[in-house]
Amino acid sequence: xxxxxxxxxxxxxxxxxxxxxxxxxxxxxxxxxxxxxxxxxxxxxxxxxxxxxxxxxxxxxxxxxxxxxxxxxxxxxxxxxxxxxxxxxxxxxxxxxxxxxxxxxxxxxxxxxxxxxxxxxxxxxxxxxxxxxxxxxxxxxxxxxxxxxxxxxxxxxxxxxxxxxxxxxxxxxxxxxxxxxxxxxxxxxxxxxxxxxxxxxxxxxxxxxxxxxxxxxxxxxxxxxxxxxxxxxxxxxxxxxxxxxxxxxxxxxxxxxxxxxxxxxxxxxxxxxxxxxxxxxxxxxxxxxxxxxxxxxxxxxxxxxxxxxxxxxxxxxxxxxxxxxxxxxxxxxxxxxxxxxxxxxxxxxxxxxxxxxxxxxxxxxxxxxxxxxxxxxxxxxxxxxxxxxxxxxxxxxxxxxxxxxxxxxxxxxxxxxxxxxxxxxxxx
Amino acid sequence: xxxxxxxxxxxxxxxxxxxxxxxxxxxxxxxxxxxxxxxxxxxxxxxxxxxxxxxxxxxxxxxxxxxxxxxxxxxxxxxxxxxxxxxxxxxxxxxxxxxxxxxxxxxxxxxxxxxxxxxxxxxxxxxxxxxxxxxxxxxxxxxxxxxxxxxxxxxxxxxxxxxxxxxxxxxxxxxxxxxxxxxxxxxxxxxxxxxxxxxxxxxxxxxxxxxxxxxxxxxxxxxxxxxxxxxxxxxxxxxxxxxxxxxxxxxxxxxxxxxx
Numbered sequence: 287x288x289x290x291x292x293x294x295x296x297x298x299x300x301x302x303x304x305x306x307x308x309x310x311x312x313x314x315x316x317x318x319x320x321x322x323x324x325x326x327x328x329x330x331x332x333x334x335x336x337x338x339x340x341x342x343x344x345x346x347x348x349x350x351x352x353x354x355x356x357x358x359x360x361x362x363x364x365x366x367x368x369x370x371x372x373x374x375x376x377x378x379x380x381x382x383x384x385x386x387x388x389x390x391x392x393x394x395x396x397x398x399x400x401x402x403x404x405x406x407x408x409x410x411x412x413x414x415x416x417x418x419x420x421x422x423x424x425x426x427x428x429x430x431x432x433x434x435x436x437x438x439x440x441x442x443x444x445x446x447x448x449x450x451x452x453x454x455x456x457x458x459x460x461x462x463x464x465x466x467x468x469x470x471x472x473x474x475x476x477x478x479x480x481x482x483x484x485x486x487x488x489x490x491x492x493x494x495x496x497x498x499x500x501x502x503x504x505x506x507x508x509x510x511x512x513x514x515x516x517x518x519x520x521x522x523x524x525x526x527x528x529x530x531x532x533x534x535x536x537x538x539x540x541x542x543x544x545x546x547x548x549x550x551x552x553x554x555x556x557x558x559x560x561x562x563x564x565x566x567x568x569x570x571x572x573x574x575x576x577x578x579x580x581x582x583x584x585x586x587x588x589x590x591x592x593x594x595x596x597x598x599x600x601x602x603x604x605x606x607x608x609x610x611x612x613x614x615x616x617x618x619x620x621x622x623x624x625x626x627x628x629x630x631x632x633x634x635x636x637x638x639x640x641x642x643x644x645x646x647x648x649x650x651x652x653x654x655x656x657x658x659x660x661x662x663x664x665x666x667x668x669x670x671x672x673x674x675x676x677x678x679x680x681x682x683x684x685x686x687x688x689x690x691x692x693x694x695x696x697x698x699x700x701x702x703x704x705x706x707x708x709x710x711x712x713x714x
Numbered sequence: 715x716x717x718x719x720x721x722x723x724x725x726x727x728x729x730x731x732x733x734x735x736x737x738x739x740x741x742x743x744x745x746x747x748x749x750x751x752x753x754x755x756x757x758x759x760x761x762x763x764x765x766x767x768x769x770x771x772x773x774x775x776x777x778x779x780x781x782x783x784x785x786x787x788x789x790x791x792x793x794x795x796x797x798x799x800x801x802x803x804x805x806x807x808x809x810x811x812x813x814x815x816x817x818x819x820x821x822x823x824x825x826x827x828x829x830x831x832x833x834x835x836x837x838x839x840x841x842x843x844x845x846x847x848x849x850x851x852x853x854x855x856x857x858x859x860x861x862x863x864x865x866x867x868x869x870x871x872x873x874x875x876x877x878x879x880x881x882x883x884x885x886x887x888x889x890x891x892x893x894x895x896x897x898x899x900x901x902x903x904x905x906x907x908x909x910x911x912x913x914x915x916x917x918x919x920x921x922x923x924x925x926x927x928x929x930x931x932x933x934x935x936x937x938x939x940x941x942x943x944x945x946x947x948x949x950x951x952x953x954x955x956x957x958x959x960x961x962x963x964x965x966x967x968x969x970x971x972x973x974x
Binding site: 309310311312313315316317318319347348406411412413482483484485486516517518521522523538539540541542543544 | 767768769770771772773774775821822827829830831832833834837889891892894895896897898899900901902903906907908909910
């Protein structure tokens with residue numbers, strides 16, 4: 287009888303559990319991305335600037351206008367087969383709505399654009415994509431003595447989070463001939479990642495923002511400020527975001543998973559940079575905190591500014607980009623210049639209350655002379671085999687979430703680094 | 715109609731199968747002369763908080779472990795009528811502590827979180843781990859039926875109040891598509907999961923239906939099994955993060971002691 291009763295009880299419990307564990311039929315995929323594209327060219331490394339985009343490339347979730355760049359304005363790519371890899375189940379359609387015969391040979395001359403529509407497996411969602419091969423402008427930048435690598439940072443444009451609410455952040459276009467050298471023509475920063483944690487932030491509440499009329503000459507300048515990321519940042523153990531500014535790529539998809547790999551630095555250049563001139567001004571924050579938000583007494587947060595030149599091809603001949611975890615330490619580096627900073631006896635970075643960076647609350651022009659560890663190979667240089675990185679951060683340890691941040695809840699003021707009027711001086 | 719007829723026939727047969735004489739009923743009965751009984755329960759609680767039915771977005775439950783909880787209660791019943799006095803009414807109060815941990819794989823799970831005026835919404839694909847811990851008081855009101863001299867079945871609604879409630883966890887090994895399935899893709903690793911805590915979004919009270927089976931091992935001691943099936947969602951109606959309602963379903967097994 288006892289046995290009987292426990293059986294009937296088990297029956298009731300398992301009936302309940304069964305109802306709960308009945309897994310319904312798998313829903314169809316909602317996503318409709320092109321995740322990877324392959325341009326079939328036998329001489330890709332000779333005609334394409336693969337430091338911009340490789341012939342076989344993965345495509346970021348935010349990227350829909352995909353372009354390769356030819357190595358020189360005169361490089362010729364006529365026809366090439368294009369293979370696209372979409373989300374499982376999604377259909378790739380031509381502009382006229384017919385299914386795309388994957389791997390078709392397309393005409394890419396004259397910067398011709400090819401449009402595709404990708405429809406999700408469940409048919410509810412779609413995305414439009416464009417593929418093309420563009421030529422570098424190669425105007426004045428081809429003649430080193432007439433280049434213009436000067437930046438005044440006067441006219442950033444807005445990337446809206448919500449235009450009607452006025453939320454969003456600034457993005458600075460590369461000026462003059464830099465627009466042809468910087469990947470997709472813009473300076474990068476961590477604002478796209480910050481947007482995820484603070485969707486309601488106004489442009490001036492972002493870590494990388496504009497200071498109107500605050501430059502040394504009374505024009506606009508760039509303001510980098512270390513900010514608290516609020517409760518969403520705390521959810522992923524990233525309590526602060528330093529204001530950052532660099533050339534390269536910022537991969538938002540990895541911003542929380544592997545933040546040091548989300549920043550990819552550098553742009554290939556066929557001139558040897560000698561030095562970088564920039565105007566800087568710095569106001570230290572109130573309270574230095576560790577990555578858990580705990581106050582570290584007797585430490586003053588420091589700004590960071592560096593110029594790195596590295597070989598952008600590894601030993602196997604693959605194109606590489608330095609990332610947040612190796613941009614200042616990689617053996618690929620051939621030349622470097624950086625704001626001075628105290629080191630411990632073992633060479634590790636020191637946290638100190640007496641920094642030596644020399645950037646003060648008064649505007650001052652700094653010259654970063656690149657210290658070359660080895661002579662540059664002229665052939666490698668001509669084939670855009672070296673990349674230059676210009677990076678700035680409002681907090682030296684910002685990449686590991688340590689620093690003095692602006693937190694409206696605690697009433698603290700974070701580090702602020704202002705920069706303006708930058709020029710890259712190259713060897714003629 | 716035919717269904718009802720069959721049901722009543724079944725009940726009649728069932729009742730007769732356990733039929734015993736008045737003497738046996740009185741021998742096992744622990745009601746005083748006014749038909750009142752007081753019973754204490756001590757039990758082990760297992761169960762979980764789950765959406766019902768399981769939505770298609772939930773692909774797999776790969777881990778489930780109840781936080782072995784307890785239940786301590788007192789019930790007072792009053793039997794009516796004369797003779798065997800097989801029908802009655804019971805009211806009780808049970809203190810409980812129970813909870814669970816579950817790990818699930820989800821696909822395109824729609825969610826939205828609002829915190830400090832900032833929002834994050836989208837579709838998550840990946841692993842979800844949830845911990846629920848609840849502590850409180852259940853007040854059932856049940857009809858009592860002595861199915862036989864030793865078997866008693868009770869069923870009826872209950873009200874539940876929480877003194878402590880916890881609903882927290884994390885998402886990892888997956889990605890979020892911001893706002894909609896064509897939005898930015900944000901990867902989440904296993905070494906840096908995104909944690910959540912929705913404890914504050916849970917209701918303070920809950921109602922449901924309880925069913926209890928009690929079998930007398932001796933005149934005073936019995937073994938019981940009880941199921942509390944929540945009918946009201948555990949989260950407040952303005953809580954949008956989880957797109958489907960979730961319910962608390964917990965079972966208890968234990969020992970009861972009857973006075974008189």
